[in-house]
Amino acid sequence: MKKELRLTVNGQPYELYVKPKTLLVEALRDHLGLTGTKRGCNESACGACTVILNGMAVKSCSILALQAGGGEVLTVEGLARGTELHPLQKAFLDHGAFQCGFCTAGMLMSAKALLGENPKPAKEQIKEGIDGNICRCTGYNSIIRAVTAVAKGEYKEEK
Amino acid sequence: MIRDFEYFAPKTLKEALTLWDKYGDESKIIAGGQSLLILMRQGLVAPEYLIDIKGVSELNYIESDSKKGLRIGALTTHRTIEKSPVIQDGFIVLAEMERRLASIQTRNWGTIGGNICHADPAGDPAPVLIALNATLTTASLKGERNMAVEDFCLDYFETALEHGELLTEIQIPAAPPHTSTAYTKFNVIESDMATVGVAVSITLGSSDGICQDIRIALGAVAPTPMRAKQAEAALRGKKITDNLLKEAGEIASTEVEPISDMLASEEYRRELVRVLVRRVGKEALARAKQA
Numbered sequence: 001m002k003k004e005l006r007l008t009v010n011g012q013p014y015e016l017y018v019k020p021k022t023l024l025v026e027a028l029r030d031h032l033g034l035t036g037t038k039r040g041c042n043e044s045a046c047g048a049c050t051v052i053l054n055g056m057a058v059k060s061c062s063i064l065a066l067q068a069g070g071g072e073v074l075t076v077e078g079l080a081r082g083t084e085l086h087p088l089q090k091a092f093l094d095h096g097a098f099q100c101g102f103c104t105a106g107m108l109m110s111a112k113a114l115l116g117e118n119p120k121p122a123k124e125q126i127k128e129g130i131d132g133n134i135c136r137c138t139g140y141n142s143i144i145r146a147v148t149a150v151a152k153g154e155y156k157e158e159k
Numbered sequence: 160m161i162r163d164f165e166y167f168a169p170k171t172l173k174e175a176l177t178l179w180d181k182y183g184d185e186s187k188i189i190a191g192g193q194s195l196l197i198l199m200r201q202g203l204v205a206p207e208y209l210i211d212i213k214g215v216s217e218l219n220y221i222e223s224d225s226k227k228g229l230r231i232g233a234l235t236t237h238r239t240i241e242k243s244p245v246i247q248d249g250f251i252v253l254a255e256m257e258r259r260l261a262s263i264q265t266r267n268w269g270t271i272g273g274n275i276c277h278a279d280p281a282g283d284p285a286p287v288l289i290a291l292n293a294t295l296t297t298a299s300l301k302g303e304r305n306m307a308v309e310d311f312c313l314d315y316f317e318t319a320l321e322h323g324e325l326l327t328e329i330q331i332p333a334a335p336p337h338t339s340t341a342y343t344k345f346n347v348i349e350s351d352m353a354t355v356g357v358a359v360s361i362t363l364g365s366s367d368g369i370c371q372d373i374r375i376a377l378g379a380v381a382p383t384p385m386r387a388k389q390a391e392a393a394l395r396g397k398k399i400t401d402n403l404l405k406e407a408g409e410i411a412s413t414e415v416e417p418i419s420d421m422l423a424s425e426e427y428r429r430e431l432v433r434v435l436v437r438r439v440g441k442e443a444l445a446r447a448k449q450a
Contacts, residue, residue, distance in 0.1 A: 003166060020166030020209065023196075043197050044265060056238070056267040062196050063268060064189070066166060067213055110263070131350055132262025 010078030047133030087155030099137030193269035233272025339446030
C-alpha cells in the first residue's frame with residue numbers, strides 16, 4: 001500500500017506516493033529521476049549514495065524514503081546554480097579529483113556537509129569528513145587537494 | 160530485496176508502545192535503521208509491520224546533572240552525542256567512542272538506543288557504557304523497568320526486552336572522584352565495527368593511588384558484550400603497575416570466548432584482548448591519576 005511522501009529536493013517541493021519499503025535513494029533516482037546520486041554497495045559501506053538531509057550527510061541507501069518526509073534533501077544536482085558550478089565542483093575539475101567518477105556525487109556531498117559544519121577544516125579533518133566515502137580508484141589525494149583548495153578560499157561562491 | 164510491510168510512524172511514546180504491544184512478534188521497531196535496513200535488505204528480517212519511532216521526539220535528549228549524572232534519550236543520534244559539549248566535558252570517552260563508530264553519515268542518522276537494541280556483540284557503545292556502570296530504562300504499556308546495561312544483552316542479537324517493551328533512556332552515573340575510562344577498538348578499516356573492543360574504567364583512592372574499583376568491558380569476543388571479572392579482581396585493591404596490567408591482560412584473554420571469522424581467528428582475538436586490556440588499562444590509569 002503506497003503512502004504519501006512530501007519532501008523538498010534541491011529547493012523544489014515534491015509530493016509522491018511510494019511503497020513504505022522504498023529507500024531514499026530509490027525515491028530520488030527512480031521516482032524523481034535524479035540519477036546523480038549513485039547506488040553503489042547498497043549496504044551503507046561505500047558512501048556513493050550520500051545526500052544531505054536537513055543539513056546532515058546521510059547514506060540514502062540506508063534511510064527509508066518515508067523517514068525523510070517533510071525534510072529538505074540536497075543532491076549533487078542541487079549544487080550548481082544554473083550553469084555556474086559549485087566551488088567544490090570547480091575544484092574537483094581543476095584538481096582532477098575523478099577517475100571513474102562513480103564516487104564523485106557522494107564525495108561532493110560529504111565535502112559540502114563538512115564545509116557547512118567547519119568552513120576551514122585541516123587536512124586530517126577533511127580525511128575524517130570523507131571517511132564514509134570509498135573511492136575505488138583510490139584517488140583520495142586529489143579529492144583532498146580539491147577540498148583543501150575550497151577551504152582555503154581559492155574558489156569563491158558566486159552569489 | 161526488501162519485502163513489503165505496513166508502516167506506522169507514531170509521534171509519541173504512548174502511540175509507539177500501543178502499536179508495538181498490538182503487533183508484537185509480527186513487527187519490528189525502526190529508529191535510524193542503520194543496522195536493521197541492512198538485515199532487511201539481506202532478507203534476514205522480514206517484518207509484516209514496521210513501527211518507525213525516529214520521530215518520537217520525546218526520546219531525543221541529553222540531560223546532565225552534576226550529582227545524578229547523565230541521561231541520554233534512546234533516540235539521540237550518535238553524532239549528537241559525539242558533538243555534545245556536556246559529553247565532551249564530562250564523559251569524553253563516550254565522544255571518543257562515537258567518533259570511531261561507523262561513518263559520519265551513519266552517525267548522523269543512527270541512534271544510540273537502536274545500536275544497543277540491535278545487540279551486535281561487536282557494537283561500540285555497549286562496552287563503554289558497561290565500563291561506565293550505565294543503566295537503562297525500558298517502557299511498555301505495563302510500566303517501566305530499570306536494569307544495568309551489562310544485563311541487557313542476552314545472546315547474539317538478543318536482548319532482555321520483553322513483548323511490547325522499548326528502550327527509552329540510558330543513564331550514566333556521575334563518576335566518583337579519581338575515576339577515568341578509556342576505550343579502544345581494533346579494526347582494519349577505520350569505519351568498521353570492532354574486531355575486538357576494550358573499555359576500562361579505573362577508580363583510584365584519593366591519596367594512596369590504590370585501585371579501589373575497576374571495570375573491564377570487552378566487545379566482539381563473546382555472544383554479548385562482557386566483563387572480564389577475573390582480570391578486574393587481579394587489579395582491584397592493588398597499586399596498579401605495568402606488570403599487573405600485563406597479568407590482567409593475560410587473565411582476560413582466557414576469560415573470553417571469541418569466534419573465528421573473516422576478520423580474525425579465535426587465537427588472534429585472544430591475543431588482541433591480551434594486548435589491548437594492558438594498553439587501555441594504562442590509558443585509563445594515566446587519566447584517573449589526573450582526574
